[in-house]
Amino acid sequence: MIESAFEHAGKLLVYWAPHVLVAVLIFAGFWLVARLADRAIQRVVGRTRLNVLVVALLSRAAHFTLIVFGVVTALGTLGIDISAIVAGLGLTGFALGFALRDTISNLLAGVLLLVYRPFDINHHIQVSGFEGTVINIDLRYTTLESPTARILIPNSKLFTDPITVRKT
Incomplete structure (x- = not known):
């Protein structure tokens, strides 16, 4: 009985190890791209007249977006049905956008004020x-x-x- 449990665990390990490794590599790739995007945004946009707050906001938004895409892609590689996750993220984004519309309006107006500088x-x-x-x-x-x-x-x-x- 114990031998069959170990045998079953071994088969599961042999089956899942490559999938988990690929998922980890995919996430690591997205994480690396997110870090590079942070630096690139700060370097390129830092040369312009944009405010430091705008550059930080752009950098964080790009980083967060890439990490979310990395997690969803890695989960898809593991065979997890990501359609429910994507739908949930969409509904969550809609609900947060609706609940925080005044705050988001102020943030976007702040970005535009810092960019256009009236x-x-x-x-x-x-x-x-x-x-x-x-x-x-x-x-x-x-x-x-x-x-x-x-x-x-x-x-x-x-x-x-x-x-x-x-x-x-």
């Missing part, structure tokens, strides 16, 4: 009844300094509402 640090702007000097632009908010307060304006507001820019 105003910069130390510019005096007026938007949606708020006025002040820009002291910080990040991916979610732009911070204005006024004589009476520090104002955080969501980037989606800056991207959709008219802005008056006075360079100082």
